[in-house]
Amino acid sequence: MKNRTRQVLASVTVTSLLSILIGGFAVWGSYNTEISIVDNHMETVITDIYSNPSDAITSALLSLDQNSFDFTLAFKTQEGALTILKESQSAIIGSNSHMIQREIGIESGEKLIIAASLTDIDRSLKKNLLGLLIFIIFANAIASYISILISRAGALSLERSQREKMQEFLGDAAHELRTPLTVVKGYTELLEGKQLDSKNQDLAFSRLKSEIKRMESLIGDLLILAELGEQNIVDTEVFDLSALLHENVIDFQTLSPNRKVKIDIEGEIYLNGSEKYMRRFIQNALTNIRIHTNDNVPVTVTLHGGKHAYLIIEDGGPGLPADSYGEKIQGLKRFDRSRSRETGGSGLGMSIMSAVIEWHQGDLTLSKSTLGGLAIEVTLSTNV
Template identity: 30%
Template sequence: MTSVQTAEPQRRSWLRPNTWHLRTRLILLAMALLVAICGAVGVVSYASMDAFLTRQLDEQLGQAAARSNDPGRPPSGGFNGRDPLDSRGQSVGTLNARILNGQVNSAGFLAADTTRSALSTEDKQVLLALATDARPVDRTLSNGDYRLVAVKTSFGDVLVTGLPLAAKESTLTSLVWTFVVVSLGGLLLIGLAGTVLIRRTMKPLEQLSEVATRVSQLPLDAGEVALAVRVPPSNSNPGTEVGSVGHALNLMLDNVANALQARQKSETKVRQFVADASHELRTPLTAIRGYTELMRMTENLTADGEKSLARVQSQSERMTALVEDLLLLARLDEGQPLKLSEVDLTQLVVEGVSDEKVMAPGHTWRLELPDEPVVVKGDPSQLRQVLMNLLSNARKHTPPGTTVVTGVGKTPEGAAVVTVTDDGGGIPPEFVDHVFARFARVDAARAGTANVALAAEGTSGLGLSIVESIVEAHGGRVTVTSQPGHTQFTLQLPLFRGMAQGDAPSS
């Protein structure tokens, strides 16, 4: 038996980018590029505006310093000179100070009412530390951040002029917030529009994936398969990248469909040949058995002749059983309708185990039965053959003294279950996956004593294949698990729906 195994898709995780959808990665990549561009534009804009406002502030500072520095005044002010703290032409918050002999003689901040507020001791220390090279610098005073310039006059004193940075900082803050809000809004709109456009662009790839997924779910391993799934013409145009992939996928599907059709024709011919050959062999085999029995009844044979004739008869019976098995498989392959009726699996198991007790008294046979009948809808003769094949398989492939437990039950999903379990040597691991294949036989030389009986009785290797075919024809399934000391065949069939669970079958 062959089975198609599909790999489980890798679970997506935000911590592993390689598991994200391609459209998600494209959207995030585009957003990252936009964020980088917006950030670069923001930094450049901020730097340009800061430089512009600083130049503007320095010009204002220079004008204010020029008004304070009257070259016609003496260092002490005097009546013919203008006081450097004169507020005429100066803006609110302007700082003016005079430093003479290392001390701040007069200083203050210009208030709105043209009065001056005094500087703190810390402010004076800051002013005393300024270089007198007429270069503007930023300092933090008790009244806030200021742009200061210190100029040494020809009279030997130092005039300090300062303008507040609050207006500049407010402008830059407004610029930052405006840029952030506009950028976020733009990124949101571009993200939404990009998502729609990328989804629409990626739609053909999703359709290709859907086609491949549908093909992967088709039962291509056996039987006649109609591989009619194709990529639509809109997505199979070789002129585009996606269309080239779709066109190549269609070519591959055409090739697979042709191969499946050729395989199906070959299998049909082989099955027809097997069915015809098996049917034709029944007549000569019947004749051989009849003449063998006639010779044993009418002729006086020596001991060797009697032994040879018995051998001919046993081999003809074995070949007759093989032919009957082949015919049954051929009928199942053709899908011939079943003769359905209500079948009590509990009674069927009891009768089958009783027959095996007679044939193999050296084995220990046990039953595990429910308190109520388990009824299915099926072909009684075929289900009986399934059970007998499983029981005889346990008998033939295990030595005397083996315990064989046959159980009947129900699953919560509403299926009837029959299990045949033995504590023999088990099935070789390399053979478990092929145990239901036709003519599958274990090499007795490699399998040990557990299969000596198989070689001695000359089994055909069709018993378990018949079991699987009959069970599948009834809508069920059969599985096997095996290890040394425990081998279990599990048979599941749909329960008879016309009878409530727990009710007895009608007579």
């Protein structure tokens, strides 16, 4: 078997396993969460029934109406005769539809039956599984494409360098995903063990959703970093950096109307590169300022042209740790891990920004701003 074929097969295998592991875990966790929510809603109705056993039917109907639960409620006599008291269009007792059904004994041996349809949840599961399948196919296509590109590189030194980068990236990615996966696993085990009361269950579900959202953000950023690592995967274009920067600064001022923003943007500075990537760079820089500094912190945005474009985005916030200025951003670098936990992001914004400038063959420097905070200084070639 040729080296190229082995590389493609290995990449497809690893990509498939990682995608199935991470995506399958997220899909299954989401499905179980939705089922548990339905169970909790049923428990709410049952609790209301037991709180007034002398008038169980009225209590059940009131609970369904007040909580807007789309459940079917039926009354069953000792002889087995069934009377529908409230019927959901999606949960029809006796039909073949997938549903959860609970029986509650009341006085004189009679029973109340509560039924909830799982059709929407099943539909959501199928949709998520289809999305996962499409993602796996797409990821495998990218992995195969990257493997072929690497195999065609020719030079042994370049091939070795690419392999080392891939190993480092996979190691960093696995490390970054380990924490949210551990949190999701822990809360799932607590919920499966029914060790939490109703209040703490709601908190656990909220935490699960938060971690799943964080994983989605993290995976998205990891994919961007992987894409940026391949120099030729995106076609270049000539675009107006001045207009792009001005547009994003206006958006920033709209979201932070109380900030004092000084703008010094020279017009008609064009770059040959990726407008999509540069937009992401600018948005990351301004979003970091908006999220991690106070509303009264001043901001200065400067862009001057010539043989090179010189871009500086600086603020008067707390800045970075003293030993981080002038440091080259390598791998999945984070300067403050608490930031991602507080804001729900992946914490890889700086790594993406550095990768964008490296993709454009520019220089990125982090320095202490004259305003007191962080100054992001970028130099890019304007040869178009």
